[in-house]
Amino acid sequence: MNRVGVVVFPGSNCEYDAAAAIDALGASAKLVWHSETDLSDYDGIILPGGFAHGDYLRPGALARFSPVMEAVTRFANDGGPVLGICNGFQVLTEAGLLPGALQKNIGLTFLCQPTTLVVTSTSSVLTSSATIGQELVIPINHFSGSYTCDDATYKALSDNDQIVLRYKENPNGSRGDIAGVANERGNVVGLMPHPERAMSTLLGSADGRVLLESFVAAHVAA
Amino acid sequence: MDVTLRQGIADPEGATIERALPALGFSGVSNVKAGKSFRMTIDADSADAALVKATSLAERLLSNPVIEDASARLGEVVPP
Numbered sequence: 001m002n003r004v005g006v007v008v009f010p011g012s013n014c015e016y017d018a019a020a021a022i023d024a025l026g027a028s029a030k031l032v033w034h035s036e037t038d039l040s041d042y043d044g045i046i047l048p049g050g051f052a053h054g055d056y057l058r059p060g061a062l063a064r065f066s067p068v069m070e071a072v073t074r075f076a077n078d079g080g081p082v083l084g085i086c087n088g089f090q091v092l093t094e095a096g097l098l099p100g101a102l103q104k105n106i107g108l109t110f111l112c113q114p115t116t117l118v119v120t121s122t123s124s125v126l127t128s129s130a131t132i133g134q135e136l137v138i139p140i141n142h143f144s145g146s147y148t149c150d151d152a153t154y155k156a157l158s159d160n161d162q163i164v165l166r167y168k169e170n171p172n173g174s175r176g177d178i179a180g181v182a183n184e185r186g187n188v189v190g191l192m193p194h195p196e197r198a199m200s201t202l203l204g205s206a207d208g209r210v211l212l213e214s215f216v217a218a219h220v221a222a
Numbered sequence: 223m224d225v226t227l228r229q230g231i232a233d234p235e236g237a238t239i240e241r242a243l244p245a246l247g248f249s250g251v252s253n254v255k256a257g258k259s260f261r262m263t264i265d266a267d268s269a270d271a272a273l274v275k276a277t278s279l280a281e282r283l284l285s286n287p288v289i290e291d292a293s294a295r296l297g298e299v300v301p302p
Contacts, residue, residue: 057283057284058286061283061286093288094286099288100288101286101288101289103231103232103234103289104234104235105234106232106234107234108234108235108238146232148231148232148288148289149288150288173232173234
């Protein structure tokens, strides 16, 4: 993957971190304003963290109607690698590109802390270079990160190997300790933790690299 | 329009409110559910048409059907 588009909504605030992380891995990131409707220049798309459209109504509820989301949906349906980080994950669930929903954390506390994640599937564009059972220390930074879905969806996620990351110790009440899920094809992934903030041991952890390296190594699925 | 969490979906806000009530002397209160309420003015040919529109927008935008239920009701109806 050479060119990664990082979508910027009004209120996004992790786009530079995401772009810097992608650039550090040898690919080329470019910021894409949310009014863009053509993503044909890109090999991969990242929806970064932040508070798109102020998170009004619900996180991701209004971002879903940004013009770029139609293009993101087409890109995803064509097998293009799409990654939603934190607020980007919330946008992907609201847009129906990933199952389930993110609810307010149990305890109603904004959580900003390192968490230990366990890789539970390697059949996604985010985890293909990791190993099952591998533990990764990556920070979370969210108020609405409690993953929720109904029983049928949870069973389908488990049966199809779509639960890609789980918290070792559940910080927010997420069902099944889920930190990240993929769609059925594995080309669309969302996670609440921030791998782009875990790129260097000097800054606490470099465990995000294996995830973003997987993403950068991903190709448009046939 | 009212938007409430679906049955069986965790409601940390409602639970927190419920736990606070006894401290203020309100006893015997249970099943506290937190939700959202929206009010708006809708131009339509009839009250029924306004209600259909309100219900539709509550279901498609104001609520997330994965976790929430939406309902709409008419307030004041002003003839043209």
